[in-house]
Amino acid sequence: MIALQTIGSIDMPGQGTRKLPAPRQYLAAVLAWGGLEILADTGRGRAAAVTGWVIVLTGAVFGPFGNKAISLIQTVTHQFAVPPSGSQYGASTTPAPPSTITA
Numbered sequence: 271m272i273a274l275q276t277i278g279s280i281d282m283p284g285q286g287t288r289k290l291p292a293p294r295q296y297l298a299a300v301l302a303w304g305g306l307e308i309l310a311d312t313g314r315g316r317a318a319a320v321t322g323w324v325i326v327l328t329g330a331v332f333g334p335f336g337n338k339a340i341s342l343i344q345t346v347t348h349q350f351a352v353p354p355s356g357s358q359y360g361a362s363t364t365p366a367p368p369s370t371i372t373a
Contacts, residue, residue, distance in 0.1 A: 272299050274326070274335040291334075 276290060302325060310318035330336055 272296060274329050274333060277335050277338075 303322070306318040306322050306325075309315075309321075330339070
């Protein structure tokens with residue numbers, strides 16, 4: 271989780287100053303994982319494991335790393351986009367005839 275916060279918060283070269291997350295963000299991650307460790311020690315290991323996965327996946331999707339990952343995916347999809355078919359690309363716009371197959 272700390273790695274995801276750090277990777278997502280560092281700016282790219284040439285796009286301004288570099289910065290790391292605030293210390294309170296690191297403290298929040300340490301406290302969350304410490305709480306899960308205590309939860310696991312009390313016999314609730316499965317609940318701690320599921321909660322840990324939820325925290326990591328939520329941080330990966332909605333945190334700063336998620337924003338950069340979504341931006342990367344959008345860039346790749348724009349680079350390899352297939353143009354839509356339609357009349358401006360030479361395709362016919364007439365609908366297909368109805369099926370004549372009967373059961």
